[in-house]
Amino acid sequence: xxxxxxxxxxxxxxxxxxxxxxxxxxxxxxxxxxxxxxxxxxxxxxxxxxxxxxxxxxxxxxxxxxxxxxxxxxxxxxxxxxxxxxxxxxxxxxxxxxxxxxxxxxxxxxxxxxxxxxxxxxxxxxxxxxxxxxxxxxxxxxxxxxxxxxxxxxxxxxxxxxxxxxxxxxxxxxxxxxxxxxxxxxxxxxxxxxxxxxxxxxxxxxxxxxxxxxxxxxxxxxxxxxxxxxxxxxxxxxxxxxxxxxxxxxxxxxxx
Amino acid sequence: xxxxxxxxxxxxxxxxxxxxxxxxxxxxxxxxxxxxxxxxxxxxxxxxxxxxxxxxxxxxxxxxxxxxxxxxxxxxxxxxxxxxxxxxxxxxxxxxxxxxxxxxxxxxxxxxxxxxxxxxxxxxxxxxxxxxxxxxxxxxxxxxxxxxxxxxxxxxxxxxxxxxxxxxxxxxxxxxxxxxxxxxxxxxxxxxxxxxxxxxxxxxxxxxxxxxxxxxxxxxxxxxxxxxxxxxxxxxxxxxxxxxxxxxxxxxxxxxxxx
Numbered sequence: 001x002x003x004x005x006x007x008x009x010x011x012x013x014x015x016x017x018x019x020x021x022x023x024x025x026x027x028x029x030x031x032x033x034x035x036x037x038x039x040x041x042x043x044x045x046x047x048x049x050x051x052x053x054x055x056x057x058x059x060x061x062x063x064x065x066x067x068x069x070x071x072x073x074x075x076x077x078x079x080x081x082x083x084x085x086x087x088x089x090x091x092x093x094x095x096x097x098x099x100x101x102x103x104x105x106x107x108x109x110x111x112x113x114x115x116x117x118x119x120x121x122x123x124x125x126x127x128x129x130x131x132x133x134x135x136x137x138x139x140x141x142x143x144x145x146x147x148x149x150x151x152x153x154x155x156x157x158x159x160x161x162x163x164x165x166x167x168x169x170x171x172x173x174x175x176x177x178x179x180x181x182x183x184x185x186x187x188x189x190x191x192x193x194x195x196x197x198x199x200x201x202x203x204x205x206x207x208x209x210x211x212x213x214x215x216x217x218x219x220x221x222x223x224x225x226x227x228x229x230x231x232x233x234x235x236x237x238x239x240x241x242x243x244x245x246x247x248x249x250x251x252x253x254x255x256x
Numbered sequence: 257x258x259x260x261x262x263x264x265x266x267x268x269x270x271x272x273x274x275x276x277x278x279x280x281x282x283x284x285x286x287x288x289x290x291x292x293x294x295x296x297x298x299x300x301x302x303x304x305x306x307x308x309x310x311x312x313x314x315x316x317x318x319x320x321x322x323x324x325x326x327x328x329x330x331x332x333x334x335x336x337x338x339x340x341x342x343x344x345x346x347x348x349x350x351x352x353x354x355x356x357x358x359x360x361x362x363x364x365x366x367x368x369x370x371x372x373x374x375x376x377x378x379x380x381x382x383x384x385x386x387x388x389x390x391x392x393x394x395x396x397x398x399x400x401x402x403x404x405x406x407x408x409x410x411x412x413x414x415x416x417x418x419x420x421x422x423x424x425x426x427x428x429x430x431x432x433x434x435x436x437x438x439x440x441x442x443x444x445x446x447x448x449x450x451x452x453x454x455x456x457x458x459x460x461x462x463x464x465x466x467x468x469x470x471x472x473x474x475x476x477x478x479x480x481x482x483x484x485x486x487x488x489x490x491x492x493x494x495x496x497x498x499x500x501x502x503x504x505x506x507x508x509x510x511x512x513x514x515x
C-alpha cells in the first residue's frame with residue numbers, strides 16, 4: 001500500500017470514524033435528546049435515497065431542498081460578484097474613491113447576516129428577495145477587497161509596458177489590469193461563495209423559505225432532531241464541494 | 257542638434273531615509289542609426305537614466321530632445337527593453353509582440369499587423385515558440401521576446417536596460433551575437449545600458465562611462481574603432497578593442513579611487 005493512498009484515503013476515513021464514535025458516545029452518555037449516528041440514518045434514510053421526493057412544501061427530499069438553497073445562493077452570489085467586482089476595481093484604481101468608501105466598507109463588512117435580513121424584509125416586503133439581498137450583501141466583501149488588493153498590487157513593470165505603448169484606458173484595463181488581478185479576483189470569488197453558502201441557513205431560517213436551512217429550522221420546531229443533523233451534514237458537504245470546485249478554478253488562474 | 261540630445265539631466269529620489277541624488281547632470285548625444293552604450297557600476301543610476309529618457313520618470317532638471325521634439329512622458333517612439341523582461345505572463349509570445357505592433361500601427365489592416373508580428377518573432381528566432389507563454393520559456397528566450405517587442409514598437413530610439421544581465425554567460429553571448437546581427441540588418445538607433453564592458457565594446461559605436469553615484473555623470477565618450485560587421489572571435493585581440501577597454505576601465509577605476 002502506497003503512502004499516498006494511506007494519507008489521502010485511510011487517514012481521512014479514520015478521522016471521520018473517530019468523529020462518529022465521539023458523536024455516538026455523546027448521544028448515549030451526555031445528551032439523550034441528540035440522536036446518534038444510527039438513529040439519524042434510519043430516520044433520514046428516505047430523504048437521502050429518494051432525494052427528490054416531494055410530499056409538501058417543507059417535506060421534501062434533501063436533494064430538492066439543497067437545489068432550492070443552491071438556486072437562492074446562486075442568485076445572491078452572482079449579485080455579489082456583479083456588484084463587488086466593479087466596486088473592487090474602483091477602489092483599487094481610484095485613490096479618491098478608496099478614501100471615500102474604504103471606511104464605510106470596513107464598517108459594513110463585519111455586520112452579521114442576521115442583522116441585514118430584517119432590513120431586507122423591510123425594504124423588499126417579501127422573503128425571497130430579502131434572502132437574496134442578505135446573501136449578496138454579506139458575500140460581496142471578499143470579492144470587493146481582493147479585487148481592490150489585486151489591482152493595487154499589479155507590478156509597476158506591467159503598467160510601464162502599457163505606458164510605453166501608450167495604451168488607451170480601455171486596452172490598459174482589458175490587456176493589463178484585469179488579467180493581472182484575475183488571480184486575486186478568483187480568491188475573492190472563492191471566499192465570497194463560502195460566505196454566501198454560510199449565510200443561506202440564517203436567511204432561510206428567518207424567512208422560513210423552503211431549502212436546507214428552512215428545513216433545518218422547521219424540523220427543530222417539529223422536534224425531529226435527526227433531520228437537523230441531516231441538514232447540517234448536507235450543508236457541510238455542499239459547502240465542501242463548492243469550495244473545492246472554486247479552488248480548481250482559482251488554481252487555473254494562479255499559474256499565469 | 258543631435259538626433260537624441262540629453263542635456264544636464266538631474267534626478268533625485270526622496271526616500272524615508274533622506275534624499276538620494278542619483279543623476280547629477282547627465283549629457284548624452286547620439287545620431288540616427290548609432291549604437292551607443294552607457295557603462296557603469298551597478299547602482300550608479302543607469303536604470304534611472306533609461307527611465308528618464310523613456311519618459312517613465314520626470315527629470316528634476318535638464319532636457320531630453322528626440323528628433324527635434326522634447327520628450328514628455330512615455331511613448332513607443334522610445335521603446336524600452338526592460339532589465340526584468342516585463343513580459344505579460346498571461347499572453348503568448350505572439351500576443352506580447354502583437355500588443356506592441358497593434359499599439360503603433362493600429363490603423364493597418366489585421367493581416368498586415370499579423371505578418372509584421374510574425375516577422376518580429378522570426379527576427380529573434382522564436383517562431384517555434386510563437387504560441388507559448390513566458391513561463392514556458394527560458395530566460396534567454398524571454399529576453400528575445402522582450403527585444404522583439406521593443407523593436408516592434410518601431411522606436412526612433414531603442415533603450416535597452418541591462419538586457420542580458422540576468423542571463424548565464426553562454427546565453428548572454430548568444431544574445432549579444434544576435435543583437436549584433438539584428439542591428440546590422442536594421443541599423444536601429446540604440447542606447448544600451450550595461451555593466452559589462454566587453455558587451456559594450458562588442459555592440460556599440462561609442463561608449464559613455466558613468467561615474468558611480470550619487471550624482472552620477474557621464475565621462476567623455478570613448479569611440480570604439482572596430483569595423484563592422486564585427487565577430488566576437490576576432491575582435492578581442494585587436495588593438496582597437498584593447499584601447500577601448502583600457503580607456504573605460506581606467507576611467508571607472510579612477511572614479512572609484514577619488515571617492
